[in-house]
Amino acid sequence: MDLKSALNNANFRFNKRYGQNFIRDEVLLDKIAAVADLKDTDEVLEIGVGAGTLTRALSKRAAYVYGYEIDKNLQPVLSMMLAGVDNAEVIFRDFMRENIADVEKLFKSEYVVVANLPYYITSPIVMKLIETAKKCKRIVVMVQKEVALRLCAAPATSDYGAITLAVDVTADASVVMDVDRSNFYPVPNVDSAVVKMDIVENKFPLISRKAFRDIVRCAFSSRRKTLVNNMMNVFKLSRADAEDLLNKTGIPVNVRGEALSTELFVKLSNLLVERKIVD
Template structure:
């Protein structure tokens, strides 16, 4: 790979993949076809981008580190179907993305560990949601995404993703596969768009966030503090959907959160 490891920026969490077999495996996990348009987040040195350009119809890639421009230019010199934008993806506008790749697209990314969750939440807020999201992330994050209720890894990230996507860990990746070598192992997470019907997604998100704001507290305590609804009323709401009023938020599955947010919203509107 055409870059000097000494120039990598630790502040940006840069860990690059050099193994061509792993790069092709990620493409396979993402189920990229010649008809697919792809949004890549984190061009890095362009290794994954290069392979994506060979398999996909069109690739739009975002890279925050402008010092990598010469490396990326050399790596993608013959990738005519690829455009790289040197910008923080968290600041990117959805309309600019859609303008280049359209509304039917897939996301593939090798993400810095520290920015994985904010990027996922940004994608979940898009009006034109990607058909799939395939990301390389810290193994711990992958375990949180596929966690089950009542487990220590289960949280707002799990519920937020499951409300729109079916998630699985496609493969685990040893830390030795990266330059520089991170301290922990990684995994490839594959999300496929399978949305639940939610009438007010913003209210649903607020309900979920409130439920997990203090994990050790009962659900009624967290919701009462955020929504200005009495605990007695909240207990009645929970009983109406067959949920024990004494539970913590981590005990509810996605279906139950959807039911809870719908009834809670109706109560607030009817007050």
């Protein structure tokens, strides 16, 4: 059954609170499933199932699809859209309220995340996956285009920020597809893009993720200030101590945090731990 027919037959009413914009183009759906590089043995986690159009495309390539959907009013729509699909299961719960360890019990081994993420909660979902998932090997998500640019930004650009670094310290991320707003129903006010994040185990020799978060948060607490000034303010350091930390990691003392690479942030966070400035 096609999307509009299922929505009409179920008398479904869109809930603005959930940012519901469903992908309706079958060619696009197949392209998204394709860029996820799924094997027929792969299990998939989908977050924000919506009307099940992507679920259906994924089920043709994967061994099994577990999808989370917060809106129980979509149950009759999904019953029609997923009729005859025997390798997909929709869990009507709020993914953000779930313990990731409990979610991962669904999967036999490593899994792939593929999702058309609700725009209003994209960043929290990505951060939850990047920072807490243990068995996820790849994340492929449709997001608002401006968010995609932030996820994959280069240092010293306006899009570069805390979420860029959180992703890059864990994964290799790239924008793999631009998507025009006309591919959705209803049509949103923004264009989208598909971002692919391949998880890389031990990509950087990071001692403490908390320390890494702390120094990144410090660096971007006042983007226009130098890193030394931000470190003095956040960590209550003297200028001499702050400059010594940067000198030891090969960072110019007059640099702003937005100019630092992930590698330099890792080196600095590790030194902060070694000197017991942060945990």
